[in-house]
Amino acid sequence: MEKQRRGLFQRFLDGIERVGNKLPHPITLFAILALLVIVVSAVVSMFGVSVEHPGEDKTVEVKSLLSSEGIRYIFESMVDNFIGFAPLGVVLATMLGIGIAERTGLISAALRGFVLSIPKVLITAGLVFAGIMSSVASDAGYVVLPPLGAVIFAGLGRHPLAGLAAAFAGVSAGFSANLFLSATDAMLGELTIDAAAMISPEYAETINIAMNWYFIIASVFLLTLVGAWVTEKIVEPRLGEYKGDYREDLNGLKPIEKKGLTWAIISFVVSAVLLSLLIVPGDAPLRGENGAVIQSPFMQSLVPVITILFFVPGLVYGIVTKNIKVIRTLPVN
Numbered sequence: 001m002e003k004q005r006r007g008l009f010q011r012f013l014d015g016i017e018r019v020g021n022k023l024p025h026p027i028t029l030f031a032i033l034a035l036l037v038i039v040v041s042a043v044v045s046m047f048g049v050s051v052e053h054p055g056e057d058k059t060v061e062v063k064s065l066l067s068s069e070g071i072r073y074i075f076e077s078m079v080d081n082f083i084g085f086a087p088l089g090v091v092l093a094t095m096l097g098i099g100i101a102e103r104t105g106l107i108s109a110a111l112r113g114f115v116l117s118i119p120k121v122l123i124t125a126g127l128v129f130a131g132i133m134s135s136v137a138s139d140a141g142y143v144v145l146p147p148l149g150a151v152i153f154a155g156l157g158r159h160p161l162a163g164l165a166a167a168f169a170g171v172s173a174g175f176s177a178n179l180f181l182s183a184t185d186a187m188l189g190e191l192t193i194d195a196a197a198m199i200s201p202e203y204a205e206t207i208n209i210a211m212n213w214y215f216i217i218a219s220v221f222l223l224t225l226v227g228a229w230v231t232e233k234i235v236e237p238r239l240g241e242y243k244g245d246y247r248e249d250l251n252g253l254k255p256i257e258k259k260g261l262t263w264a265i266i267s268f269v270v271s272a273v274l275l276s277l278l279i280v281p282g283d284a285p286l287r288g289e290n291g292a293v294i295q296s297p298f299m300q301s302l303v304p305v306i307t308i309l310f311f312v313p314g315l316v317y318g319i320v321t322k323n324i325k326v327i328r329t330l331p332v333n
Contacts (some may be wrong), residue, residue, distance in 0.1 A: 038074075042066040054199045087187035090209070090303045094183040097307035098137055101314030104323045106264055107137040108144045109257045115148060116252045120156060124166050127152070128227035131170020132220050136182040141171035159242040166231040173227065177219035181306055185209050185216070208299045260321040264313035271312045275305055 023029070045064035053060050064070050082088070101107055111130050118126040127149045134141025145167035153163030176184050189209030197204035253261070278286040279298040288296030298305075318324030 038065040038070075041070070087190040090186040090190050091183050093303050094186045094306050097310030097314065098183055100318070101310045102137040104314050104318030105257075105321065106260070106314050106317040107134070109253060109261055109317070111141065111144050112148060113253050113257070113261060115145070115152065123152060123156065124163075124231050125224055125228035127163060127166045128170035128174070128231070129220070129224045131167050131172075131227075132174030132177050132223055133179065134171055135175045135184065136178050136180050141167075145171060154242070154244065157242060159236060159239040160244075161239055162231055162236040165235050166227065169227050169231070170223075174220070174223045177216045177223055179217055179220055181210060181213065181302060185212065186303055186306070188212070206295060209302055210299065256321050260317040263320045264317040267316040268309060268313045271309055275308065 024032070041062060042064040044062045045067075048061070050059050050061040052058075063073075065074060111134055115123075115126055115130050127145065131141050131145050134145060146164045149163035149165075149167030150160035151163075154160040176182075176188075178185075186209050189207075189211060192211065193204050193207055193209075196207065278284050279293065279296070282291055284298075286296060286298035286301065287293065288298075293299070315324065
C-alpha cells in the first residue's frame with residue numbers, strides 16, 4: 001500500500017514535470033500574452049463592454065487594439081509605456097548598488113561564509129535561510145547555493161540531493177521574503193503605489209516601498225522552519241540512505257575573501273551610521289513635518305538608501321579582493 005501511494009505521488013510529480021518542460025521561454029510567453037490582449041480587446045469591444053473608473057466618476061469603454069485607432073495607439077505609445085513604467089527607474093537605481101555587490105563576489109562570499117560557519121545540526125535550516133536571503137541579489141542564490149548544499153550534505157554523509165533541494169527550495173519558495181529591502185520590493189512597491197494613485201492620489205503619497213517589510217521579515221522565519229522540516233522529514237527520507245563515497249574537505253573562505261568581508265562589514269556600518277544622521281536627529285534634513293519619521297522624505301527615499309548600503313560594501317570588497325582595480329587616466333599628449 002505504501003509503495004502504491006509512493007508510485008501515485010511520483011506519477012503526479014512526473015506529470016507536473018512534463019507540463020513544465022513543455023512551457024515556452026518566458027519571452028515567448030510574454031509575446032503570446034501581448035497578442036492575447038490585442039485579440040481579447042477586439043472581441044470584448046465588439047460587445048460594447050464598459051467599466052466604471054475606480055478613481056474617477058466616469059465610464060471607460062473597451063477599445064479594440066485591432067482597429068485603426070488601436071494600431072496607431074500601439075505604435076505611438078510603445079516608447080512612452082516603457083519610459084512610464086513605474087518600477088523602471090527605482091529598479092535601475094537599486095540594481096546599481098546590488099549589482100556591484102553581486103559582481104564583485106560579495107554576495108557569494110557572504111552566502112558561502114554563512115552556510116559554512118553554522119553548526120551541523122542547523123545546516124538544513126541554514127541552507128534554506130541563506131536561499132531565502134539570496135533574493136536580495138536577484139538570481140545569485142541559484143548559482144551559488146544548490147551545488148554548495150549538495151557538497152555540504154555529501155561531506156556530512158547525508159544525501160547530496162537533499163542538500164541541493166533544501167537550497168533550491170529556499171531560493172525559489174522564499175524568493176521576495178527577506179530581512180532587507182531589495183530591488184523586488186522597489187519594483188512591486190512602485191507598482192502598488194502607481195495602482196493606488198488611480199483610486200486615491202492622496203493615499204498613494206502616504207505609502208512607500210517598505211509597506212510590505214513586516215510581512216516579508218516574518219515570512220523569512222516561517223519559510224525557514226517549513227523548508228527545513230520538509231527537507232528532513234519528507235524529502236531526505238524519500239531519497240533513502242546515501243551510499244556514495246564522495247567526500248570533500250570544505251575549507252571555507254579564502255583569507256582574501258575573509259579580509260574583504262571584514263572591510264565590507266565595516267564600510268556597511270559606517271555607511272549606515274552616516275545615513276542615520278539624516279533621519280535620527282530631531283532637526284535632521286530628511287525628517288518630515290513636526291519631526292515625523294514614517295511620513296518623511298527619508299522613507300520616500302529608500303531606493304537611494306538601499307543603493308548606497310549595497311554599493312559601498314560591494315565597492316570596498318571588490319577593491320580589497322582586487323576584483324576591482326583603480327583605473328588611471330592616461331596622459332593626453
